[in-house]
Amino acid sequence: MFDLPHFSSQLIAQAKNANCRHLVVLAGDLVWGAESANVFISGYPTYLWAGENAPENADSLSIKKAKKLLGQETHCLVFNAHNGFDADAFGALSGTVIGGGLLLLLVPSCWFDDTPTQLPFIQRLVRLLSQPDVLLIQQSDTFHPDLPSSYFAKNDYQDLRFGCLTQEQTLAVEAIKKVVTGHRKRPLVLTADRGRGKSSALGIAAASLMTERRIRIGVTSPSFANVNTLFTRAADALGIEYNQEKNLSFESSDMVFFAPDTLLTTQPDIDFLIVDEAAAIPAPLLSQMLTHYNRVAFASTIHGYEGTGRGFAIKFRQQLDLQTPQWRQLSITQPIRWAINDPLESWVFSALLLDTDVMPRHRLSTKASSEITYRTVPTEELIADEALLSSLFGLLINAHYQTSPNDISQLLDDANIQLLVAELKNDEDDSEQAASIVGCCLVSLEGGFDIDLAQQVMLGKRRVKGHLLAQSVAAHIGIPQGATQYCARILRIAVHPFLQQQGIGSSLLGFAQKWATQQQLDYIGTSFAAAPELVSFWRKAGFLPIRLGVTKDASSGTHSLLAVQPISDAAQSWQQCAVSLFAANFLSQRVEQFNNLESELFISLFQYSFTQIDIKKYMPLPQSFRDLQLSCYCRGGLGYDLAIASIESWLTEWVASDDFIHDPTAALAVVKVLQKQSWNTVVAQFSLPSRKHAEHALRSYITQHYQSSL
Numbered sequence: 001m002f003d004l005p006h007f008s009s010q011l012i013a014q015a016k017n018a019n020c021r022h023l024v025v026l027a028g029d030l031v032w033g034a035e036s037a038n039v040f041i042s043g044y045p046t047y048l049w050a051g052e053n054a055p056e057n058a059d060s061l062s063i064k065k066a067k068k069l070l071g072q073e074t075h076c077l078v079f080n081a082h083n084g085f086d087a088d089a090f091g092a093l094s095g096t097v098i099g100g101g102l103l104l105l106l107v108p109s110c111w112f113d114d115t116p117t118q119l120p121f122i123q124r125l126v127r128l129l130s131q132p133d134v135l136l137i138q139q140s141d142t143f144h145p146d147l148p149s150s151y152f153a154k155n156d157y158q159d160l161r162f163g164c165l166t167q168e169q170t171l172a173v174e175a176i177k178k179v180v181t182g183h184r185k186r187p188l189v190l191t192a193d194r195g196r197g198k199s200s201a202l203g204i205a206a207a208s209l210m211t212e213r214r215i216r217i218g219v220t221s222p223s224f225a226n227v228n229t230l231f232t233r234a235a236d237a238l239g240i241e242y243n244q245e246k247n248l249s250f251e252s253s254d255m256v257f258f259a260p261d262t263l264l265t266t267q268p269d270i271d272f273l274i275v276d277e278a279a280a281i282p283a284p285l286l287s288q289m290l291t292h293y294n295r296v297a298f299a300s301t302i303h304g305y306e307g308t309g310r311g312f313a314i315k316f317r318q319q320l321d322l323q324t325p326q327w328r329q330l331s332i333t334q335p336i337r338w339a340i341n342d343p344l345e346s347w348v349f350s351a352l353l354l355d356t357d358v359m360p361r362h363r364l365s366t367k368a369s370s371e372i373t374y375r376t377v378p379t380e381e382l383i384a385d386e387a388l389l390s391s392l393f394g395l396l397i398n399a400h401y402q403t404s405p406n407d408i409s410q411l412l413d414d415a416n417i418q419l420l421v422a423e424l425k426n427d428e429d430d431s432e433q434a435a436s437i438v439g440c441c442l443v444s445l446e447g448g449f450d451i452d453l454a455q456q457v458m459l460g461k462r463r464v465k466g467h468l469l470a471q472s473v474a475a476h477i478g479i480p481q482g483a484t485q486y487c488a489r490i491l492r493i494a495v496h497p498f499l500q501q502q503g504i505g506s507s508l509l510g511f512a513q514k515w516a517t518q519q520q521l522d523y524i525g526t527s528f529a530a531a532p533e534l535v536s537f538w539r540k541a542g543f544l545p546i547r548l549g550v551t552k553d554a555s556s557g558t559h560s561l562l563a564v565q566p567i568s569d570a571a572q573s574w575q576q577c578a579v580s581l582f583a584a585n586f587l588s589q590r591v592e593q594f595n596n597l598e599s600e601l602f603i604s605l606f607q608y609s610f611t612q613i614d615i616k617k618y619m620p621l622p623q624s625f626r627d628l629q630l631s632c633y634c635r636g637g638l639g640y641d642l643a644i645a646s647i648e649s650w651l652t653e654w655v656a657s658d659d660f661i662h663d664p665t666a667a668l669a670v671v672k673v674l675q676k677q678s679w680n681t682v683v684a685q686f687s688l689p690s691r692k693h694a695e696h697a698l699r700s701y702i703t704q705h706y707q708s709s710l
């Protein structure tokens with residue numbers, strides 16, 4: 001057996017000298033792994049144990065709580081993977097290890113058997129753990145691995161303005177301060193990989209502002225732990241003591257932390273809002289922050305633990321362009337907490353596909369989109385072709401900012417997941433690949449319950465893991481056939497950003513429907529964050545809404561809409577019933593459950609409902625009575641409260657008609673009359689001086705369009 005203490009001391013000395021981090025894999029039984037880990041741990045002042053079976057008195061946490069440690073630091077991390085490898089947690093915790101530290105990965109020896117029986121994701125992981133930059137130590141070894149080459153060098157830090165360590169960090173501090181000192185409504189989006197000093201820059205800038213002026217700064221993030229570095233760095237710069245409180249005070253200025261929901265509910269009076277780890281906050285909440293506060297800095301990790309800052313910037317950019325077109329983006333690339341080309345960071349990025357991206361525009365084929373072909377891709381092909389897997393994940397990251405490393409294991413290991421792709425044949429001079437993936441669709445096979453289980457699911461007495469579409473039809477709509485029949489749920493659909501709006505997504509769905517027919521499935525469906533453009537896209541593809549979630553989804557911040565398309569006659573029989581139930585329910589829920597629904601989405605679903613329900617039966621008020629009151633109302637007589645039934649009857653027909661056009665005043669009418677919001681809410685939402693102005697706007701709108709409809 002080799003001398004582990006000697007090897008450990010050499011490795012730690014080299015890592016500290018180069019300010020770099022290494023991944024050490026300890027493959028064997030758990031007792032041996034823990035004992036071996038202790039040898040390395042003894043060389044550091046602090047360490048963290050992630051996972052089960054932590055030693056007594058160890059600083060430890062469960063894998064599920066890994067995301068709460070963003071922004072925190074440790075010298076050495078022990079990651080126990082004997083009970084499974086959580087890619088999201090591993091990615092998150094790897095960033096807590098500072099330069100000169102080690103990440104000790106404890107795995108069972110069976111991972112490296114000559115005849116592995118592991119799931120595909122672990123097979124891929126083992127292949128990557130066998131790379132030269134990984135220090136693999138197996139319990140059966142009689143020799144130690146070679147020490148890594150000593151080609152790493154410490155970063156040449158400078159003592160710059162504000163106490164920053166790199167020029168990029170200095171520029172970031174200046175840009176953050178400019179949000180406050182410059183013009184209103186010019187927010188900053190600051191992105192950086194882990195260890196680049198992003199949170200420190202936020203803290204330094206906050207402290208500088210607090211010393212220069214009387215200011216109240218609000219800070220929000222998914223968790224207070226995310227901003228611990230920010231508050232600590234600000235306190236250091238201010239020269240004051242900090243004891244993990246959620247506020248800092250300095251002379252006449254202060255900085256206070258608010259949870260995102262509390263911030264939007266209470267809307268505290270603050271001069272400057274800092275939103276850290278913004279990619280983990282639902283986009284609708286970010287949009288509300290942008291609306292309410294004039295000076296905002298959004299910061300996010302590019303290769304994050306739950307989705308990516310790059311995907312976040314792509315999606316949120318659209319909203320920024322609409323609300324604050326003069327927003328600014330800045331990135332920090334040079335690491336501070338560890339050396340450039342850090343071996344641990346490089347391995348994590350590669351293994352978790354965090355550095356993937358879509359194919360650049362210049363490499364895309366010049367061939368027409370009509371030459372795109374569609375096919376299914378088996379798991380074996382993804383395992384064997386790392387470039388294919390990487391390009392696929394690049395598409396998903398760009399299309400869905402919540403795409404995370406755990407999606408890799410789901411894609412490779414779940415036998416019910418099917419991958420459908422759109423491929424564009426490359427130009428002949430591109431010899432790297434015959435074709436490029438320009439679109440993908442992930443589907444999950446579900447259903448096939450026996451009737452007894454389906455009945456139990458419908459009554460809420462049973463819940464089966466997975467099968468979200470099949471169980472939702474049974475449990476949320478009351479149709480057990482949705483669970484007994486076989487279906488496919490579309491999990492993700494993505495198209496290359498430079499090839500969107502060319503019908504590729506619709507064609508990909510068409511291929512998915514043909515594939516489902518060949519598989520003899522009964523129906524195909526999806527659940528997505530409800531937005532007007534997405535409702536329109538799915539309806540055009542033949543997917544009709546059958547359920548709108550009453551509460552907002554925690555991850556997206558929006559209501560989820562369930563939509564299905566029948567394939568078999570058996571599914572057709574209940575789908576029409578489900579569609580009619582949706583329409584009737586939505587019209588009944590519009591005042592209580594959905595009165596706060598965004599007006600454009602509300603109008604879209606309101607109009608759809610009247611394609612399924614006879615509007616005349618829904619509004620039984622005789623037209624002669626209605627016209628009598630509306631004529632008086634439009635000429636200045638009657639008040640809103642006295643003519644409400646007639647106004648609602650006419651507006652319902654008007655919104656459902658082909659002549660209706662959505663504009664701000666139309667939205668005001670919908671919010672007040674159909675969603676029954678209070679006058680105070682209407683005044684605030686549409687930035688009007690008073691109720692009198694709101695009533696005047698409503699009367700003017702109805703007068704104009706009622707008279708034109710006669």
